Amino acid sequence: MKIVIALIVFAILVVVCSLLFIYSGVYNFSATEPRTGLARWVFDTTTEQSVSSHAKGITVPPLEDESLVQKGFHHYNETCVKCHGALGVSPSKMAEGLNPKPPDLTERADQWTPAELYWIVKHGIKRSGMPAFGPKHSEEDLWAIVAFVKHQLPTLSPEEYQAMKEAEGGKQ
Numbered sequence: 001m002k003i004v005i006a007l008i009v010f011a012i013l014v015v016v017c018s019l020l021f022i023y024s025g026v027y028n029f030s031a032t033e034p035r036t037g038l039a040r041w042v043f044d045t046t047t048e049q050s051v052s053s054h055a056k057g058i059t060v061p062p063l064e065d066e067s068l069v070q071k072g073f074h075h076y077n078e079t080c081v082k083c084h085g086a087l088g089v090s091p092s093k094m095a096e097g098l099n100p101k102p103p104d105l106t107e108r109a110d111q112w113t114p115a116e117l118y119w120i121v122k123h124g125i126k127r128s129g130m131p132a133f134g135p136k137h138s139e140e141d142l143w144a145i146v147a148f149v150k151h152q153l154p155t156l157s158p159e160e161y162q163a164m165k166e167a168e169g170g171k172q
């Protein structure tokens with residue numbers, strides 16, 4: 001019985017302390033303050049678990065088609081590169097002010113399955129600066145972006161990226 005009472009008191013204390021922390025405004029939510037320690041773990045782990053859980057059951061279409069990858073490059077070069085950059089292409093100055101920083105997808109693409117990449121690109125990541133592309137892009141466009149990020153971006157040299165841009169008549 002004493003243990004039950006102790007557990008209830010402990011639970012109430014945890015709730016009260018959490019509310020005090022939230023309402024005190026002591027946590028610095030500015031983008032100039034690095035996310036470290038527990039807060040970083042909570043944000044990163046919640047994001048990763050959410051993506052992996054929501055991506056379950058998504059059927060992945062064939063992604064090796066050359067014209068699909070080319071279409072994906074077009075979208076990547078138009079939008080994603082401003083925040084994520086590419087080999088030989090720096091992100092824009094605006095992206096430097098984001099927190100968390102947009103990761104280098106040439107390194108991170110391997111960490112996600114195609115279904116997870118699709119889910120991230122379609123829905124975005126809440127409170128992070130990663131936009132949802134689903135509302136303004138067709139299913140084919142979303143998969144094209146996944147095809148490019150997964151199958152070509154990590155192996156694309158700076159020269160090859162430039163060549164693809166020129167082939168597109170890119171202006172960036």
Ligand code: HEC
Pocket residue numbers: 047075076079080081082083084095098099100101102103105108111112117120121125128129130131133145149
């Ligand atoms: C306005 C800036 C911005 C644009 C544009 C943008 N992203 Fe992001 N993206 C982010 C930020 C910030 C994160 C980090 C989110 C986090 O860690 O919670 C992110 C995270 C991601 C991730 C997860 C990476 C990881 O390993 O944690 C993927 C994948 C991704 N973006 C793909 C894309 C693709 C593909 C596009 C273009 C269709 C794109 N993003 C456009 C800002 C952007």
